[in-house]
Amino acid sequence: MGYRAVRFYQTGSFAVGNRLVGSEDRSVQSATRRNNSLSSGHRACQGCGEALGARYVLDAAMEATAGQMVAVNATGCLEVFSTPYPETSWRVPWLHSLFGNAPAVATGVAAAFKAKGRTDVRVVGQAGDGGTVDIGFGCLSGMFERNDDVLFVCYDNEAYMNTGVQRSSATPPAARTATTEAIGDALGNAFGQGKNLPLLAVAHEIPYVATATISELHDLEYKVHRAMTMRGARYLHVFVPCPLGWGSATHDTVRLARLAKETGLFPVFEAEHGEITGVAKIRRRLPVEDYLRLQGRYRHLFEPVARPDVVARIQQLADRNIRRFGLLDGDAENDGHGGACSSPDAARTGEPAP
Amino acid sequence: MTMLKPFAVTLDVGSSLANKTGSWRVERPVYVDRLSPCNDACPAGENVQRWLYLAEEGAYQDAWRAVVEDNPMPAVMGRVCYHPCETACNRAQLDEAVGINAVERFLGDEAIRRGWELPPCGPFSGKRVLVVGAGPAGLSAAYHLRRLGHAVSMYDEGAAPGGMMRYGIPRYRLPREALDAEIERILSLGVELRTGHRVADAVAAMEADGFDAVFLAVGAETSKRAYIPAGDTARVLDAIGLLHAVEDGAAPFVGRRVAVYGGGDTAMDAARTARRLGATDAVVVYRRTRDRMPAHDVEVEEAAEEGVQLRWLSTVKAVNGTSLVLERMVLDHDGFPQPTGEVEELQADSLVLALGQQSDLSLVAGDSDIAVRDGVVAVGPDMMTGHPGIFAGGDMVPAERTVTTAIGHGKRAARHIDGWLRGSSWEPPARHELAGPSVLNTWYYDDAPRSLRPRLEQARRASTFDEVVQGLEEPTALFEARRCLSCGNCFECDNCFGVCPDNAVVKLGPGARYAIDYDYCKGCGMCAQECPCGAIRMEPEVV
Numbered sequence: 001m002g003y004r005a006v007r008f009y010q011t012g013s014f015a016v017g018n019r020l021v022g023s024e025d026r027s028v029q030s031a032t033r034r035n036n037s038l039s040s041g042h043r044a045c046q047g048c049g050e051a052l053g054a055r056y057v058l059d060a061a062m063e064a065t066a067g068q069m070v071a072v073n074a075t076g077c078l079e080v081f082s083t084p085y086p087e088t089s090w091r092v093p094w095l096h097s098l099f100g101n102a103p104a105v106a107t108g109v110a111a112a113f114k115a116k117g118r119t120d121v122r123v124v125g126q127a128g129d130g131g132t133v134d135i136g137f138g139c140l141s142g143m144f145e146r147n148d149d150v151l152f153v154c155y156d157n158e159a160y161m162n163t164g165v166q167r168s169s170a171t172p173p174a175a176r177t178a179t180t181e182a183i184g185d186a187l188g189n190a191f192g193q194g195k196n197l198p199l200l201a202v203a204h205e206i207p208y209v210a211t212a213t214i215s216e217l218h219d220l221e222y223k224v225h226r227a228m229t230m231r232g233a234r235y236l237h238v239f240v241p242c243p244l245g246w247g248s249a250t251h252d253t254v255r256l257a258r259l260a261k262e263t264g265l266f267p268v269f270e271a272e273h274g275e276i277t278g279v280a281k282i283r284r285r286l287p288v289e290d291y292l293r294l295q296g297r298y299r300h301l302f303e304p305v306a307r308p309d310v311v312a313r314i315q316q317l318a319d320r321n322i323r324r325f326g327l328l329d330g331d332a333e334n335d336g337h338g339g340a341c342s343s344p345d346a347a348r349t350g351e352p353a354p
Numbered sequence: 355m356t357m358l359k360p361f362a363v364t365l366d367v368g369s370s371l372a373n374k375t376g377s378w379r380v381e382r383p384v385y386v387d388r389l390s391p392c393n394d395a396c397p398a399g400e401n402v403q404r405w406l407y408l409a410e411e412g413a414y415q416d417a418w419r420a421v422v423e424d425n426p427m428p429a430v431m432g433r434v435c436y437h438p439c440e441t442a443c444n445r446a447q448l449d450e451a452v453g454i455n456a457v458e459r460f461l462g463d464e465a466i467r468r469g470w471e472l473p474p475c476g477p478f479s480g481k482r483v484l485v486v487g488a489g490p491a492g493l494s495a496a497y498h499l500r501r502l503g504h505a506v507s508m509y510d511e512g513a514a515p516g517g518m519m520r521y522g523i524p525r526y527r528l529p530r531e532a533l534d535a536e537i538e539r540i541l542s543l544g545v546e547l548r549t550g551h552r553v554a555d556a557v558a559a560m561e562a563d564g565f566d567a568v569f570l571a572v573g574a575e576t577s578k579r580a581y582i583p584a585g586d587t588a589r590v591l592d593a594i595g596l597l598h599a600v601e602d603g604a605a606p607f608v609g610r611r612v613a614v615y616g617g618g619d620t621a622m623d624a625a626r627t628a629r630r631l632g633a634t635d636a637v638v639v640y641r642r643t644r645d646r647m648p649a650h651d652v653e654v655e656e657a658a659e660e661g662v663q664l665r666w667l668s669t670v671k672a673v674n675g676t677s678l679v680l681e682r683m684v685l686d687h688d689g690f691p692q693p694t695g696e697v698e699e700l701q702a703d704s705l706v707l708a709l710g711q712q713s714d715l716s717l718v719a720g721d722s723d724i725a726v727r728d729g730v731v732a733v734g735p736d737m738m739t740g741h742p743g744i745f746a747g748g749d750m751v752p753a754e755r756t757v758t759t760a761i762g763h764g765k766r767a768a769r770h771i772d773g774w775l776r777g778s779s780w781e782p783p784a785r786h787e788l789a790g791p792s793v794l795n796t797w798y799y800d801d802a803p804r805s806l807r808p809r810l811e812q813a814r815r816a817s818t819f820d821e822v823v824q825g826l827e828e829p830t831a832l833f834e835a836r837r838c839l840s841c842g843n844c845f846e847c848d849n850c851f852g853v854c855p856d857n858a859v860v861k862l863g864p865g866a867r868y869a870i871d872y873d874y875c876k877g878c879g880m881c882a883q884e885c886p887c888g889a890i891r892m893e894p895e896v897v
Contacts, residue, residue, distance in 0.1 A: 010410065010836050010845065011886060012800030017848025019864065020410060020836065030848035032861050040857045040874035041370030046378065047878035052855040086365035087372060217852060243878075251879030251892075254853055258797065284797075 013218045035062040042089035043081040047250030049240035050155045053214045060221040064228035065122045074102035074131030077162040100135040103143040106150040125152040129170035130160045144204035147232040157242035165245040169194045175297045182300035198237045205274035206233040213239040215258035247296020259291040264318035267325040288315045379877030381892045388789035388842025392439035398425045398762040409835035418461045426497040429532040432459020435758045436650045450804040453834045460831035466535045476503035481775045484565040489517020490757045491571035491748030494764025500543040502772040507546040521598045525819040556717045567743045574711040574749035584673035593624035593708035609703020611635040616708030617647040624706045625662040637663045641691045713750040736770040789842025793888025805830045844889040850881035
């Protein structure tokens with residue numbers, strides 16, 4: 001199980017491509033023939049993690065389905081920045097209806113293809129965290145419960161960015177948003193609220209649930225391919241930093257995704273039929289402060305008055321994830337390589353042990 | 355084009371490609387080649403990063419060709435260089451430095467084994483150059499001058515070419531098969547060599563034989579002496595003489611207990627040679643401390659491994675038969691050793707003096723244009739002495755005295771001589787900005803510990819002149835080459851192509867790298883941030 005982790009060729013499987021390995025061990029994104037499902041000219045902000053994540057996911061899905069695929073989009077940044085009338089950035093068949101009904105529309109599209117006998121055409125639904133975790137949740141839960149043949153992808157940037165950075169139920173504790181301002185005694189979003197949608201999806205016991213980040217491309221592409229080999233309801237939760245909403249530098253988007261995973265704040269795992277089957281180990285464990293300090297939405301934890309107590313609470317959340325998901329080295333499935341779900345018999349491809 | 359449109363739709367479908375988001379940009383990414391620390395540190399001016407890049411692909415012959423662009427003797431260099439490249443290597447901050455020296459030796463040995471030939475010489479320039487001294491500087495200069503199209507005659511006082519590589523570096527560090535093969539390859543380019551030919555006067559030689567230019571590289575082969583009161587029965591040798599005699603097959607009797615006085619590489623070599631000649635005790639006596647020793651660490655370590663003992667803070671006051679009188683020293687505030695008056699005895703059948711070497715500069719003594727300062731010849735930045743057309747390099751000019759530096763001198767001198775002969779001047783190309791550790795994104799490099807070179811077993815080291823440090827097998831050399839981070843130079847990992855949220859990076863194909871599509875690049879800087887090797891720089895957009 002897992003992508004074939006290549007070792008020692010300078011960058012192993014960490015980089016997008018690798019001129020020293022065969023094409024089968026490179027990512028879809030490294031190929032000039034990639035679909036570029038979301039093409040240039042879209043109006044996403046500089047350094048948009050969601051634009052990057054959507055291209056990563058849909059290019060991998062197009063590859064896995066040999067181009068026989070329809071995407072259904074909820075309202076949100078992704079829809080707005082890609083389709084200002086009459087332009088479109090999409091190079092896939094693409095459908096948008098409302099904010100909250102994308103999972104239901106995707107179900108309908110899948111049912112329509114089934115009725116037409118076109119079982120070769122696959123359906124991918126996609127939305128931001130608002131459209132998935134809050135507004136679309138009823139439809140999504142129904143889609144899961146009926147085991148409709150849809151891969152639903154949530155691009156999680158942890159707030160309603162399109163409408164001006166309002167809190168969603170995916171917003172993490174202590175984060176500043178327009179509706180959880182850090183003013184006076186208030187320290188941003190409350191602790192102990194919100195939803196963990198990947199675990200809610202696991203609780204539906206659907207065939208496949210996975211989380212991924214835009215910093216671990218080989219892992220993300222593997223999960224899309226894996227999902228497309230299955231039928232029934234599948235859910236992929238992709239962590240996509242947002243420079244605008246998070247107050248981070250535009251060049252730090254991938255770096256923040258990497259830090260979220262390496263600190264343990266965002267556990268990367270996969271599950272089948274209600275059971276967790278693999279986790280991506282932390283390669284270089286880091287304190288959450290390294291992640292928080294890069295983001296304006298946490299600035300109130302460091303200035304004008306430092307709040308190490310709050311940082312410590314966030315660290316506790318990371319430590320809990322590490323414990324709960326077994327994210328550190330030393331567990332049975334780990335090969336110390338950091339690649340998600342990479343198997344212990346990861347390819348050594350003829351390289352000798354020194 | 356008109357087509358029937360649905361209700362309330364008035365415009366045709368367009369692509370967002372019409373929206374040139376490049377106009378948002380305030381900074382632009384630019385591909386750069388930065389100077390890798392290994393290249394920066396190499397005294398021979400090798401493009402280490404480049405030849406490692408080629409070796410990584412298994413293209414060993416191409417890699418070797420890239421080495422010999424600068425240095426015609428990689429098999430020698432891969433053995434005797436003190437590899438400042440590895441000291442500078444950025445990978446040392448990640449795990450351990452790349453074993454550059456070992457890979458270079460692998461390439462050098464591979465070239466000898468497979469009979470790869472040096473690149474052809476340029477068309478004959480009509481100029482003739484005399485090279486005095488067939489050591490590393492002279493051989494390097496001869497090679498580069500031949501490639502630039504000049505006729506080269508090389509005169510050397512010794513019986514065989516190689517200079518200190520032959521008469522100063524023992525066989526257990528540099529087997530003569532490798533040395534001879536690489537010298538022969540240079541000579542086969544058409545260098546006229548006269549051994550056993552001493553040049554007494556450089557200017558006279560230049561004029562008598564009608565040379566257009568001269569490169570002096572006579573080295574520093576004369577041992578410095580120190581006055582030590584010694585009785586008639588005392589056996590006092592000098593280190594260079596000892597090493598030279600061993601090379602000539604006329605090793606002197608050194609006895610069972612040998613003391614070596616000095617702290618440089620030659621002292622270590624003398625002590626290790628003494629062990630191989632049968633000495634059970636070889637003691638190096640040095641007046642300062644280990645950290646102030648001029649000998650390179652690797653030499654000291656290997657000597658210690660072979661049972662050579664080291665005695666710090668001691669000077670030799672006198673020799674009485676088989677007993678040395680040593681005086682204890684202390685370091686003063688400036689780090690200079692000061693006598694304490696305390697003496698002790700050390701039993702030794704012979705004393706080898708390794709107090710440094712100097713150049714025999716009698717061949718320029720008659721020319722007032724050529725300035726000699728502190729025992730070395732003064733040269734300009736173009737390596738020319740005060741006498742037009744006479745250049746000098748290697749150990750006889752002010753510089754670090756290593757084979758690598760000498761090979762670098764030979765190359766630089768050849769280029770300046772070429773410029774001078776053609777009535778112009780050679781300007782070294784501008785150096786790129788240094789690729790220090792801060793430009794790297796080391797996340798992307800796999801964890802890979804360094805491969806060690808096997809060493810000869812201890813028993814054979816103490817008794818034979820077999821080579822101590824062995825070479826790498828091909829798979830290990832490949833592994834080691836692939837540990838290179840390619841600092842500052844694109845190695846086509848596709849990260850920029852992958853991480854651009856705007857598809858604004860164009861992949862140009864193998865070997866051709868990438869280009870930025872500035873029509874759509876928004877200037878977010880992600881490509882530069884996620885580039886593992888620092889080959890992209892963000893520059894302010896000029897409005």
